[in-house]
Amino acid sequence: xxxxxxxxxxxxxxxxxxxxxxxxxxxxxxxxxxxxxxxxxxxxxxxxxxxxxxxxxxxxxxxxxxxxxxxxxxxxxxxxxxxxxxxxxxxxxxxxxxxxxxxxxxxxxxxxxxxxxxxxxxxxxxxxxxxxxxxxxxxxxxxxxxxxxxxxxxxxxxxxxxxxxxxxxxxxxxxxxxxxxxxxxxxxxxxxxxxxxxxxxxxxxxxxxxxxxxxxxxxxxxxxxxxxxxxxxxxxxxxxxxxxxxxxxxxxxxxxxxxxxxxxxxxxxxx
Amino acid sequence: xxxxxxxxxxxxxxxxxxxxxxxxxxxxxxxxxxxxxxxxxxxxxxxxxxxxxxxxxxxxxxxxxxxxxxxxxxxxxxxxxxxxxxxxxxxxxxxxxxxxxxxxxxxxxxxxxxxxxxxxxxxxxxxxxxxxxxxxxxxxxxxxxxxxxxxxxxxxxxxxxxxxxxxxxxxxxxxxxxxxxxxxxxxxxxxxxxxxxxxxxxxxxxxxxxxxxxxxxxxxxxxxxxxxxxxxxxxxxxxxxxxxxxxxxxxxxxxxxxxxxxxxx
Ligand SMILES: Nc1ncnc2c1ncn2[C@@H]1O[C@H](COP(=O)(O)OP(=O)(O)OP(=O)(O)O)[C@@H](O)[C@H]1O
Ligand SMILES: [Mg+2]
Numbered sequence: 001x002x003x004x005x006x007x008x009x010x011x012x013x014x015x016x017x018x019x020x021x022x023x024x025x026x027x028x029x030x031x032x033x034x035x036x037x038x039x040x041x042x043x044x045x046x047x048x049x050x051x052x053x054x055x056x057x058x059x060x061x062x063x064x065x066x067x068x069x070x071x072x073x074x075x076x077x078x079x080x081x082x083x084x085x086x087x088x089x090x091x092x093x094x095x096x097x098x099x100x101x102x103x104x105x106x107x108x109x110x111x112x113x114x115x116x117x118x119x120x121x122x123x124x125x126x127x128x129x130x131x132x133x134x135x136x137x138x139x140x141x142x143x144x145x146x147x148x149x150x151x152x153x154x155x156x157x158x159x160x161x162x163x164x165x166x167x168x169x170x171x172x173x174x175x176x177x178x179x180x181x182x183x184x185x186x187x188x189x190x191x192x193x194x195x196x197x198x199x200x201x202x203x204x205x206x207x208x209x210x211x212x213x214x215x216x217x218x219x220x221x222x223x224x225x226x227x228x229x230x231x232x233x234x235x236x237x238x239x240x241x242x243x244x245x246x247x248x249x250x251x252x253x254x255x256x257x258x259x260x261x262x263x264x265x266x267x268x269x270x271x
Numbered sequence: 272x273x274x275x276x277x278x279x280x281x282x283x284x285x286x287x288x289x290x291x292x293x294x295x296x297x298x299x300x301x302x303x304x305x306x307x308x309x310x311x312x313x314x315x316x317x318x319x320x321x322x323x324x325x326x327x328x329x330x331x332x333x334x335x336x337x338x339x340x341x342x343x344x345x346x347x348x349x350x351x352x353x354x355x356x357x358x359x360x361x362x363x364x365x366x367x368x369x370x371x372x373x374x375x376x377x378x379x380x381x382x383x384x385x386x387x388x389x390x391x392x393x394x395x396x397x398x399x400x401x402x403x404x405x406x407x408x409x410x411x412x413x414x415x416x417x418x419x420x421x422x423x424x425x426x427x428x429x430x431x432x433x434x435x436x437x438x439x440x441x442x443x444x445x446x447x448x449x450x451x452x453x454x455x456x457x458x459x460x461x462x463x464x465x466x467x468x469x470x471x472x473x474x475x476x477x478x479x480x481x482x483x484x485x486x487x488x489x490x491x492x493x494x495x496x497x498x499x500x501x502x503x504x505x506x507x508x509x510x511x512x513x514x515x516x517x518x519x520x521x522x523x524x525x526x527x528x529x530x531x532x533x534x535x536x
Contacts, residue, residue, distance in 0.1 A: 169362040172330050173376040173427055174352035183375070187366040266366045267409020 052234040060234035077219035084143030085204040092151035100159025121146035121207045139211035146207035147200040158192025194259040278306040283338035298324040300488035313474035316484025355429035359436040361416045370404040376427025394422040414445035475519040483525045
């Protein structure tokens with residue numbers, strides 16, 4: 001038995017090696033965006049109102065940082081995201097599993113799930129405010145609601161899509177129903193759990209920001225909103241940048257590795 | 272063949288209900304078959320004649336109502352570890368390594384770890400996968416995956432091993448290697464095997480007995496004994512073995528007549 005030879009190692013030129021690296025690409029891209037931003041800001045009229053320069057934004061952030069507002073807003077938002085999406089996943093995963101394992105229950109719940117899936121987090125906002133007021137609870141409920149459906153649907157279809165022959169094979173080895181769930185259906189649904197989690201957390205992240213804006217709760221969403229009222233464009237840009245960067249970091253260091261550690265190793269998802 | 276019958280099938284028929292037309296598909300008709308200990312029985316027949324149906328009933332994956340099927344004298348009522356199945360498509364689990372796939376059957380029975388490890392290693396070596404124990408299936412070639420599937424079934428030590436076109440999905444060269452290897456493995460483990468195939472050559476090469484199914488509804492059309500000791504069954508010798516070539520040609524004739532009679536029907 002022979003395995004395929006590894007691809008021959010070729011010497012790379014220094015330039016090639018530098019541009020090959022993802023980190024370097026990212027840095028170049030970032031610098032490019034900043035330069036473009038700086039140029040636009042320099043040529044337009046009244047940049048402090050329409051597009052403050054990177055430097056102005058930085059100074060304004062230092063100001064907010066010094067007052068302690070930035071840290072406090074940022075941690076409020078992150079806390080909501082973490083708690084909201086974890087609870088959402090903890091509810092959505094078992095729910096999706098139960099539906100995936102039982103066709104009768106799934107058929108019963110499906111129309112209801114499909115209905116609520118179409119009613120976005122923003123659309124339920126007014127009624128939640130009527131019930132719970134402009135409170136942190138309202139924001140949490142909206143995050144939870146938003147993150148629940150993507151994961152539940154993905155887990156449901158993940159369990160369903162496990163090939164029948166894997167289940168048959170386990171049955172012929174004498175596996176009990178519990179053993180089939182543990183050894184076949186759960187691991188088989190893992191790709192969908194990972195994909196669904198990432199979707200859910202992405203949705204939750206948007207819901208936090210929108211929720212904070214609408215419910216006027218301290219946090220990044222609120223910071224952006226307040227920036228408009230205070231005519232502080234730099235604060236708005238800072239808030240937007242933090243939202244985007246937080247997602248990129250979260251995705252890069254937590255969500256993607258989670259996916260690749262299990263799924264790519266099994267060869268279930270090929271990129 | 273001496274010894275006791277491991278598998279006994281009596282008057283087994285099967286109809287698939289058709290939900291749309293209300294008519295039923297008559298897949299198997301009145302099958303009688305006995306397979307004895309350490310016997311290798313190959314079934315060939317035209318496509319759609321009911322071979323997989325037959326195997327699925329024996330495996331316990333398909334409930335039956337007409338006739339009887341028994342393993343070791345006990346009526347088949349569902350799947351069980353006394354019957355191991357090697358499926359046509361790779362049915363080894365992608366999220367388990369080679370050794371964890373092979374040991375899965377023992378794990379399901381809560382066999383002690385040390386015992387499982389020893390047995391797994393034995394079968395890893397037997398099918399020539401040493402060094403690949405910790406690989407995942409997607410890192411293996413098609414032939415290697417089927418070796419894992421065979422080892423997994425053997426390792427669970429079934430009374431009878433059921434194989435449904437296990438080598439149909441691999442290339443011709445690998446197929447020949449796998450057939451030679453299966454012979455060696457059967458010799459080493461003294462297993463009782465029911466083997467389904469499209470390939471007449473494969474049936475004649477592997478089977479102690481070859482059962483030819485008629486076109487649907489599948490009936491036993493004829494039965495050919497291939498009296499060649501297992502030790503002599505290697506491709507490099509078999510091509511010149513007249514017992515093999517005679518049996519192959521006879522089976523081929525029987526299968527051909529089934530297929531041609533199928534043309535106008
Ligand atoms: N679940 C099913 N419902 C209805 N009819 C079925 C079902 N499974 C198989 N059949 C029909 O029963 C007949 C026998 O099918 P089977 O799969 O046993 O054939 P086979 O001999 O294994 O064919 P092949 O050599 O192509 O694998 C076919 O006509 C098929 O269409
Ligand atoms: Mg078949």
